Amino acid sequence: MKLMIVDDNLQVREGIAYGINWQEYGIDDVCACADGLEAWQKINGFSPDIIIADICMPNMDGIELLEKVRTLDKSCRYILLSAYSEFEYAQKAIRLGADDYILKPVKPRKLIELVMKNVRVLLDVRQESRDYYNVYEKIFINTLLAGKRIDSTNRFKKFLEYKYNLILESNLLFAAVLKVERADSSDIKVPVPELPHSALAGLLDQTKCLLPLPLDGHSFLLLGKGDYSKLVAHTIFTELRNKIKQLNTSFTDKNIKITAGISDTVSISEIHCAYSQAVSALDMAYYELPGSVLFYQDYQTVTMPEFQETVQKDYIEQITSCILSVNQEELSHVFEAFEKECRQKQYKPSDIAAFFKRLYFYVIRHTKLEASLEFEQSLLASHTHFDTLFHTFVKFVLRSLQNNALLSADSYSNIIQNICVYLGDHFKEPLTVESVAEKFNRTPNYISAKFKKEVGKSFTDYLVELRIQKATALLTYTNKSISEIASEVGFNSYTYFSKTFRKYTGKNAGSFRKPSAPPPHT
Known part of the structure; x- marks a missing residue:
């Protein structure tokens, strides 16, 4: 599927075109144009399936472009985008053949739903083909991930038959969610299609009743023929578990395991429930080892309590x-x-x-x-x-x-232990050796000397390092601004905090920030 965005507002145009991961929704190619004239010049070479065009633009507006598009291709879906809410614009757009009309400012989720609706219309009117079912597969996976029911069991059956030669005579199936992970449970970045997907497909190909569908870079969905007979279903699930164990054995030298959750048998219309069951079973593998295969029927009554x-x-x-x-x-x-x-x-x-x-x-x-x-x-x-x-x-x-990273109890006096605990609880406050000495009924000189002797550093250095440690954690695990963090850990001056942070860590505070993707500009 190809999508063309036409809008003279750069922020809106690029926000829609590049701020949304259209590939997740079956849109493989996106073209952005600044006005109707540029779009008209590119339309033959690009051949869009869906056009989203603003009404008010220089050179050639959205309605003029619509008139020209309709002379070429009646099947292209056309969505008009405008800040104008007057009914006369909508009337003219509909009369000329616009398929949908949406007002600015556009919410990404609403726009995605509108595009998906038009994609489904295109799928209905076009002949069945591998491209058709490649797009349908992405829509199907997206529907499952959203926890929604599929809109047509007949279309889903045809998809299974046409693309995967999986015929469900009884309209019963089960689902398994398989997650690829390292045997030591560390994060894995190898995409599924490049690692186990082809191997699994080859292993299961002999049965002609199981098929793997990639979900993301490290997991995939397995669908298979189900049976309401508990004995037959148990036999099917046990066979699948053995196949996965066999596959795990072949990955031993790669430090890779496949952990799986398997659903009960459901009717084809309840495929979303089977997926949910498989995910629930997979969640239970948290207390198992990598490579475990869990059946939903064994855990469906188990409820994980809260850690009080x-x-x-x-x-x-x-x-x-x-x-x-x-x-x-x-x-x-x-x-x-x-x-x-x-x-x-x-x-x-x-x-x-x-x-x-x-x-x-x-x-x-x-x-x-x-x-x-x-x-x-x-x-x-x-x-x-x-x-x-x-x-x-x-x-x-x-x-x-x-490694003797800590001092022994004999060399760590009670008063210094108590002071360290006090500093850990009150480091945000404007502490000084004088204020702490008064708190513990000692002189500043006594506290300074004893702290230096036992801890191996001055009272001030210890307090600063404690504040820097806390700041590092806040920088890593929160979205608070650096100035907020500086104030929160006890620094009155942002400049002094920045200078001190670099002195103690050797890095700027911003380097501890986790990068985050900017929101779509629509």
Whole structure:
């Protein structure tokens, strides 16, 4: 499918053309023109399937272009775009053959829905072909991802038969969502079509009853013939699980595993429900190992509870206490109890992820555990299984202890421990060695000398480093402005914050910002 955008407003024109990923919706080629005359000059060479044109433009307006387009191709869908809401414009546009009319300012979602409606009309009037079903496949996948019901079971059946030779005599099917991941659960960037898709297709080709459809760069949807007989269905699912295990074995040397969730058998009209079931089953693999294959029917009554705040707080306090006292034996016991509880109760993955982030930043603030940006990015930003997240975190803490990253309890006096905890809780405030000394009924000279002796750095350096650590976390995991962050961590001057941040990290504060895609300009 080809889409042409015609608008003399550069921001609107490029916002529609390039601010929306049209390929996700079956639009493979987009052309942007500044007015009707430019569009008319390009129309024969480009041959658009859908045109979105503004009414009011210089040289040749949208209605004049419409008149010319209709002399060439009656099947091209034409959508008029304008800030003019007068009914006379709509009347003239409809009389000349416009298919739709939308007013500025345009909301991307509404425009996408309008274009998709016109794409479906084109699909209905054009002859069946491989191009037709390539576009239909993208629309079908998009419909499933949106959790919506397919609009025509007959069209869907024809798609399966024509493109994949999958004939559903009984109108029953099941779905499986397969996710490609590394055996160590780290993030994977290899696109599915380049890695397992062809191998899976070859492995399943012998049955002629299963087909894989790519969903994105690391997962795909598997559809197969279903059966309402529980015995037959169980046999089918078991065979599929064995095939996936066989495929995983072939990927052993590549550190790759395919983890899958398989739905129950449903009628063809309920394919969206089968997809939802498969995703739910796949979610349960969080507490399993990469390469697991889970059946929805085994987990449909399982509800993942929330990780209660009081329980989280208790674990954080226990772990922090063990780190401060460098008690590795007790720390291991706490971690073992935590792991056992999580596996038994199977808390929501999102709650577990949030807990580890909270725990990490808490111990960084309240102990001498050294922050690691690499650790934060590799572990906390990407986690697909509890086992990997948990054991990597434990190794990180124990390694820090074993490498003498923390001071022993004997050389860390109670008053300095209490001051460090106090600084961790009040670092946002305008603290000075004098104010802290007064808080703990000591002289500034006493605090300064004892801090330097035990901690190995001055009171001021410790406080600044603590604030920089907190700022780094806010820069990495929030969208707050740098000036807001500077103020929030206790710096009164943005300039002083920037200078200090670079001094302690060797980088500008902005370099810790995660890049984000700009919103569409429509």
